[in-house]
Amino acid sequence: MPEINSTDKSKLGESMSTMEESECPDKPQNLNIGEPNLRSDFLRQRQDSVPSLTLTEKFCYGVGHVFNDLCASMWFSYLLLFFEKVLLFPDTLAGVVLLVGQLADGISTPIVGVLSDMENKIPACARYGRRKIWHLVGTVCVTISFPFIFSPAYGLEDASLTAQSIYYCCFVIVFQFGWASVQISHLALIPDLTPKKSLRTELNSIRYAFTVLANLSVFTITFFILGSGSTSDGDSSMSTPAMDSIWKTSSTSVPDSAISINGSCSASDTSLEPSDLNNFRTIALVCVVLGLIFSAIFHVGVKEPEFQCPKKREGSGSRMRKIDWFKQFPFYLVAVLYMATRLYVNLYQVYIPLFVQDTICLAKTAVATVPFTMYLAGFFGSLVMKKLNKVIGRKGTFATGCVIGLLGCTWTYAAGPEYADYFKVWGIFVVAVLLGSGGSTLLITSLSITADLIGNNTEGGAFVYGLMSLVDKFSNGIIIMIIQDSNTGDPMYYRDVIFYACGGACVVGLITTIALIPIKVHRRRGVAKSVISLMDGNADDSSDSGSDSSITLPSKKQLSGEVNEAADIVDTICGSLEKEAPIKHPRAIV
Template structure:
C-alpha cells in the first residue's frame, strides 16, 4: 500500500522537474493579445487623440483613466484569483473584454455619435470610458497569466524561462504591431480626420486578430495549474496580506518592478513624439525606431532563457541593464537633430537594457513568492497596481506640459529641449539608476537547479 505522503513527495518532485520546450512556448503565447494592444496603447494612443484634435491634457486624462482603472482592477483580480483559482477562465474572460473594448477605443467617440455632439469634453469622456473598460480586461488577463508561473512549476530555472519566454513574445507582439503600423502608415496619408481614424482603426483590428490567435494557442496548449493542490503548496490556507507586508523583500521587489515599468512605459509613450518633433525624422521612423528596440529585446530575451540562474546572477544582469539605460538616456538628452541617425544605435542599447531589466525584474517576483502559491495573486496584483498608478500619473504630468515652449540647453546649440526630450532622456535613466541601487541592497535566495529539459534555441 502506497503511503499518501509518498504520493505528495512524488508529485512535488515531478513538479520540480525542468519544463519542456512546448510547455514554455505555449505559456508565453498567452500574453500576446495584451502585449500587442499595450504596445499600441502606449505608442499611439496619445498621438491618435491629439491628431483628432484633443489637447495634450485631455489626451493625458484618457490615458490616466485607463491606468487608474487598471491599477484598482489588479488588486481585486489578484484577491479573487487567490480565493477561487481558475487561471485560464479569468484569462479567457479578460482577453474577450480586451478585444471588444480596444476596438472601441480606436473606433471613435461613441457618446459623440449618440448625442450628435463633438465637443472635446464629450470626446474625452467617451474615450475615457472605453479606455477604462479596456484596462480592466487587460488587468484580468495580466494578473491571471503572471500568477500562473509559480503554480506551473517549482523549478527556479524553468520559472525564469517562462518569464523570459513571455518577454520574448512581448517583443514579437511589439514587432508585429510596428510592422502593421508601418504598412498602414504607408497606405494612408493620415492628413484628414477620416484618414486618421481609419488608419488607427485598421491597426487596432489587425492587432486584435493577431493577438487573439495566440491566446487560442495558449488556452489549448497550457494545462490549468492546480494552485491549491497540497503537493504544490506548503501553506494550504489563504495567505493574508500582512504576511507580505512584513517582508522587506516585498518592498524591494515592488520598487524594482515599478521603476522598471516606468522605464519601459514612459520611454515607449514618448519615443514617437521625440523622433518626430525633436529629431525631425520622417513619419516611418515612429514605427522603425521602436521596431529596432524590440528586435534587440527579442534576441536578448530568447538568449536569457538558456542561462542557469541564481539570485546573484539575477541582480548582476539587472544592474547591467540599468547601466545601459543610464547611458542611453544621457545620449537621448544631448542628441542634436543634426545627428539624428545616432538614435538607431541608441535603440540597440535600449532594446538590450529593456530585456535585461524586464526578465530579471519579473523573475525576482517569482523568488519573492517562492512556494507560497496561495498568495501569488495578491503579489502580482498589488505590484501591478503600483505600476499602473505610477505610470499613469507620470505620463499625465508629462503630457500635460507637452507642447510647451522649448528651452535651449547648453550642451548643444542645435538641440531644443522639449518635454519629450526631458521625459525620454532623464526619467527612464533616473529610474534605472534608482532601481540599480535598490537591487544592490536585495538579499535574494540562492537557488540552483537543473537547466531546461530542451534548449529553446535549438
C-alpha cells in the first residue's frame, strides 16, 4: 500500500479545514455536505430561530395602510362620479384628472422604492426606520392634499373648467406622491418583518382585511351622509353661475333613452347633483381624521428591524442588484399578474357606481350600498384565503379568483331591458358578491406571490413593489382614459365596460397563472439558491420562506474549487486502491 507523505496530508487537511471554517457566523454544527436532507433541515433550523410577531404587532401593521385605503376608496369609487355629476366636468376632462393622478402615482412609486431601499444616513431617520420614515412623509402629503380634491376649487369657482382641472391636478399630484410613499413603504416592510412565507401571507391577509373594513367604513359614511336628506336642499353657497348653467343644460337635454334601461329614471330622485358637493367634502374630511388615527397606531406599535447594509449582511453572490431583477423571467410574469389584478379591482371600483347611476338608475344611496356589498363579500373571502392557499397553493387560489371574477362580469349582462326589474332588486347584489369575492382573492394572492418573488432579497423589496405599481398605475390610467373618451352616452356602456374590461383583466391573469405553473417564483440567486444547487437540487420548496438573509455561505465556485483540489490529491495518492475498494470521491458531491 502506498504511503501518504506529510506534504499531501497537509494539503488535504488545509483544503478540508478551509471548507469547514467558511465565514458563517451562525454555522450549524456537524455540517455534512452529502446529507440529502441538509437543505430543508438547515432552513427549518434557521426559521425556528426567527422570533414571531405578536398579535399586537400584527394588528398595528395591519392598520398602517388604512389611511391609504380610505382615500383610495373615495378616489376610485367616487372621483369620476364626483367630477361628472357634482362638478359637471365632461367625461374626457374627468378622465384627464384621474389619468394625471395615476401617472403621478406610477412615476412616484419606483422613485420612492429606490429611495426607500437605500440606507438612511440621517441618524434620527435611521433609528426611526427607513420604511417608516417614508410612510410618515406620505401620510403628511396625503393629509394636506386629499381634502381639496373633493372640495370646490377655492378662488376659481367662476373660472373655466380647464383652469379648475389644473387646480385639482396640482393637489392630485401631491396626494398621489404621498399615497405611493405610504403604499410602497408599507408593502416593503413585510419581508423586513419576517422571512416566513406563512407569516407573510397572514400579514397580507390582515392588511387586506383592514382594507376591506376601511372601504366598508367609507361606504357606510357615504350612505348616511347622502341619505340624510340634506342634499335635496343642498348648500347653495357651493353653487356657481357656471355650474348652474351646465346643470340646467345637462338636466334638460338628455333623452329618456340615455337615462336608464327602462327610460324611467328621474334625475331629481336618483342622480347626484352639484348640491352634493358639500357632502363629498365632509366625507373626505372624515376619512382624513380616521386615517390619521390609524396611522398613529401604526407608527407607535410597529418597530422596524434595524437595517443592515447588504454588503455586511450578505455575500456578493446573494445580493440582488436592481438590474438583476430584469434578468429574471418570473419578474415579468408577476408584474403582468399584479397589473391584471389591479386592473380588475380598480375598474370595477370606478365603474360600478356609474353603472348603478347611469345604467340601472338606482337611488343615489346605492352608490354606497352596492360597493358595500362588494367589500363585505371580499372581507369574508379574505378570511378563508389562508386555508384555501394551503390546500391548492397560490397559483390555484389565483385561478379560482379569476373564475369567480369572470362569473361576476358575465352576470352584468343580465342588466339588459328584459331583466331590468329583477336586476334592480337583487341581481346587482349577486354581481357585487362575485366581483368582491373574486377581487379579494386575486389581490391577496398577487401580493403574496410578489412577496415570494422578493424572498430573502429584501434589499430590493421597495424597488420591486415600486415597479409593480408603476405598471399597475400606468395601465389603469391609460385604460380608464380610453374608456372615458369612448363614452357615447349609451345607457349600456358601463355594463359593457365591466364585462369586457374587467373580464379581460381576469382572462389575462388566468393565462399568466398558467404560464407560472412550471416556474418557481422564489428560486433565484442568493443563499437559498446556493444551498439548493450544492446540497439538494431537487428538494421540495414547500418550506416556509428559505434561509435567513443574515447567513453567508461559501459560493458554489468556492466550494467546488476546494473540493476539487482535495479530490485531485486523493486521485494521485489513492488511485491504485480503486480496484480493491470503491472510494466515494469528494468531486461527486458537487
